Structures are given as structure tokens and as C-alpha cells.
Amino acid sequence: MGKPTIARTFGSEPEKRHSELQDLDDSALAAAFLDGNKRAFTELADRYHTRLLNFVYRTTGDRERSEDLVQETFIRVYRHLHRFDQSKKFSTWVYTIASNLAKNELRNRSRNPLILFQTITRGWDSDERPLEWEDHTYRPDDLFRKRHLRSMVETAVGELPEHHRTVFVLREMEGKTYEEIAEITGCNLGTVKSRLNRARNSFAVLIEPLLA
Amino acid sequence: MLNCSDFVREYSDYRDGRVDPVRRAEMEAHLAGCSSCARYDRVVVAGVDELRSIPEIEPSWEFLPRLQHRIFHLEDGLSPWRRSERSAMSPAFVLLLVLLIGAAAWVPTLRRQAALVELAPVAAVAPAPEPDVHTLFREGPLLESRPVLLPLDSPSTPLTPTVFFRYTRLGSNVVYRTASVSPR
Numbered sequence: 001m002g003k004p005t006i007a008r009t010f011g012s013e014p015e016k017r018h019s020e021l022q023d024l025d026d027s028a029l030a031a032a033f034l035d036g037n038k039r040a041f042t043e044l045a046d047r048y049h050t051r052l053l054n055f056v057y058r059t060t061g062d063r064e065r066s067e068d069l070v071q072e073t074f075i076r077v078y079r080h081l082h083r084f085d086q087s088k089k090f091s092t093w094v095y096t097i098a099s100n101l102a103k104n105e106l107r108n109r110s111r112n113p114l115i116l117f118q119t120i121t122r123g124w125d126s127d128e129r130p131l132e133w134e135d136h137t138y139r140p141d142d143l144f145r146k147r148h149l150r151s152m153v154e155t156a157v158g159e160l161p162e163h164h165r166t167v168f169v170l171r172e173m174e175g176k177t178y179e180e181i182a183e184i185t186g187c188n189l190g191t192v193k194s195r196l197n198r199a200r201n202s203f204a205v206l207i208e209p210l211l212a
Numbered sequence: 213m214l215n216c217s218d219f220v221r222e223y224s225d226y227r228d229g230r231v232d233p234v235r236r237a238e239m240e241a242h243l244a245g246c247s248s249c250a251r252y253d254r255v256v257v258a259g260v261d262e263l264r265s266i267p268e269i270e271p272s273w274e275f276l277p278r279l280q281h282r283i284f285h286l287e288d289g290l291s292p293w294r295r296s297e298r299s300a301m302s303p304a305f306v307l308l309l310v311l312l313i314g315a316a317a318w319v320p321t322l323r324r325q326a327a328l329v330e331l332a333p334v335a336a337v338a339p340a341p342e343p344d345v346h347t348l349f350r351e352g353p354l355l356e357s358r359p360v361l362l363p364l365d366s367p368s369t370p371l372t373p374t375v376f377f378r379y380t381r382l383g384s385n386v387v388y389r390t391a392s393v394s395p396r
């Protein structure tokens with residue numbers, strides 16, 4: 001049995017119809033949905049639900065809650081697609097919705113992810129100060145290093161402040177351009193660039209001990 | 213001359229290919245001669261590579277059915293209003309609907325009032341009260357728990373087994389049926 005796609009889940013229209021929709025790009029699907037083709041929405045959801053789930057998960061760090069937030073993202077897409085400016089990229093719009101929901105979630109959680117980041121950067125004269133690598137006398141062996149590297153890089157991303165983490169994930173994991181990130185986060189290009197640079201710097205500081 | 217501070221400040225532009233060729237050449241020259249910045253670059257590249265190698269999480273099996281369910285109810289909730297938008301239902305029509313519903317709610321009350329009719333008095337003879345029946349027949353449960361007191365002055369009372377009865381009311385014609393049980 002194959003992976004349950006939304007097309008299989010959402011009804012009984014012929015597969016041919018589904019494959020025709022699969023050939024359409026996002027804008028055409030959005031237009032088809034607005035013209036009354038409900039299957040176009042299911043195709044959009046099918047196309048984006050996994051990547052949005054991973055984006056929200058990397059931003060919030062909460063697997064279960066991420067599913068709820070992605071569900072909510074699609075509900076908002078369904079309800080407000082008529083407001084979507086079809087001259088823009090659908091993916092940017094849907095990421096904007098998911099990003100805002102993730103941001104609200106983190107805000108509501110009232111935990112402070114800034115603590116470690118502030119510890120790391122405390123005492124720096126400026127954000128552009130080059131890193132001074134310490135001469136580590138202790139090097140974990142390879143097995144230990146391999147075992148922990150993966151969790152450390154994930155942890156490092158989680159330790160970034162939310163507004164740095166979002167741009168970092170959008171750029172490094174989702175491959176978004178600076179312009180797209182600016183639109184998704186509602187920031188100007190300069191802010192995106194600055195946040196991304198700081199995020200990379202903090203990320204490097206956190207994982208450097210494990211990368212000999 | 214580009215220094216470490218410049219390199220780190222412009223690192224993201226360099227990594228993302230957003231510097232012009234001349235600046236790119238300068239940064240690469242700095243990288244070649246600066247172990248600190250070279251290491252910084254290696255750590256970022258290796259860390260991100262490691263991050264990208266982590267398998268993606270998959271949505272749970274119930275994700276799509278759940279979304280389908282929510283959309284179904286969303287349609288359910290939205291459809292009357294969407295229909296009203298399509299048919300351009302005017303506020304006057306809504307008001308008319310409200311009035312009709314209100315009128316319908318008053319109909320039973322009005323009909324009840326119309327049915328009130330004063331009738332002429334009717335003379336009737338009350339039935340004579342039924343005489344008390346002194347018997348072992350009693351309506352209700354078996355009398356088996358009730359002791360039967362025999363007269364003290366009749367020791368010759370035959371020692372026949374005491375029989376207890378009950379009757380049952382059947383239907384509206386008040387038919388009595390007797391039954392007997394043996395004493396304990």
C-alpha cells in the first residue's frame with residue numbers, strides 16, 4: 001500500500017483527473033480552485049503538507065503541535081485563497097501563513113530560547129567579530145562525535161532565537177531566496193541578511209566543538 | 213585589504229552567491245590565507261550538510277483524513293453563507309425569513325385560543341361507592357407474608373391448608389382472576 005496521498009484520501013474522482021492536476025503549477029492550481037475545482041486544493045495540500053510540516057517542526061521543535069499548525073495553515077489557505085494575489089508565488093504565501101502560525105506558537109509558549117544565544121554572544125563587540133577558535137584539548141572520539149553530531153546540529157538550530165532560526169531554516173533547509181524570506185517574515189532585505197549572518201555565526205559556534 | 217571582520221560580515225552574501233566577482237575573488241583569497249575564517253566556513257558548510265542529511269519527518273497517517281474532515285465541516289459551515297452570497301440574498305429577505313419563522317412559532321398558541329368553547333353544564337349521577345369487600349382478595353402482591361389469625365374459640369377449625377389469593381386486574385373491563393398458592 002502506497003503512501004496516503006491527499007488525492008486518495010479525498011474522494012473518488014478518477015485518477016486521470018488527479019494526474020492532470022499534478023501537471024499544473026501552483027498558480028494554475030490556485031486558479032482552478034477559485035474556479036470551483038475542489039480537487040485543486042487537495043493537490044496543493046498534497047504538494048505542500050510534508051515540506052510545511054518539516055519547516056514548522058524545525059521552527060517550533062514540537063512534532064505533534066507542528067501537525068496542528070500545518071492543518072491550520074491549510075484551513076486558512078482554503079478559506080482565504082480568494083485573497084491570494086495570483087501574481088505572487090503560492091509557496092511564499094503558504095510559507096508566510098505557516099511561519100506566522102509558528103511564530104505565534106512560540107510566542108504563546110513563553111519560553112525563552114534567547115538564553116544560550118545570549119551566553120554565546122555576550123561580550124562580543126559587534127556581530128561581525130570574527131570567531132576565535134579555541135584550541136580544544138579534548139576531542140571526542142569519532143563514534144561519539146558521529147553519534148552526537150546530528151542531535152547537536154538539530155539542537156543548535158533550536159537554540160537560535162526564533163527570528164534568526166526562521167530565516168536560517170528558510171534559507172538553508174527550504175532554499176528560499178532572500179527576497180522570499182523577506183516576504184515570508186515581513187522584514188526588509190537588510191534585516192534578512194543580518195539575521196541570517198548572525199544565525200550562521202551562532203550555529204557555527206555551537207557545533208564547532210564537534211567538527212574537528 | 214579585506215580582513216576577518218569584513219569576511220564574517222559579508223559571509224552570508226559570499227555563501228549565497230550575492231557578491232560580485234571581484235569581491236568574491238578577494239574573499240576567496242582571504243580564505244586561502246586565514247585559517248580562522250577558513251575553519252569558520254568549513255564548520256558552517258559541514259554543519260548545514262549534516263542538518264540536511266537528517267531524514268525529513270513524515271506526517272502521521274491521520275493528517276490527510278483529519279484535514280479532509282475539517283474541510284468537510286468548513287464547507288458545511290460556510291455553504292449557507294456562500295449560497296446567500298451567490299444568490300445575493302438581501303437583508304429584506306433575511307428579515308422576511310425571520311418574520312415567517314416568528315409567525316410560525318405563534319401558530320400553536322393562536323390555535324389553542326381559538327379552540328376555547330364554553331360548553332353547557334351536564335348533569336350526571338355519581339356512581340354509588342362500592343362496598344368494602346372483606347376478603348382475602350387483595351390487590352397487590354401475594355399475601356403469603358401476612359399471618360392469618362384463627363379465632364381462639366374455634367379449636368375445631370378444620371386444619372385445612374390456608375389458601376392465599378390474589379387477583380389481577382386485566383384490561384379495562386376489570387376482570388378478576390384468582391390464583392392460589394400453597395402456604396409455606
Ligand SMILES: [Zn+2]
Nearest residue numbers: 215216246249
Ligand atoms: Zn580571517
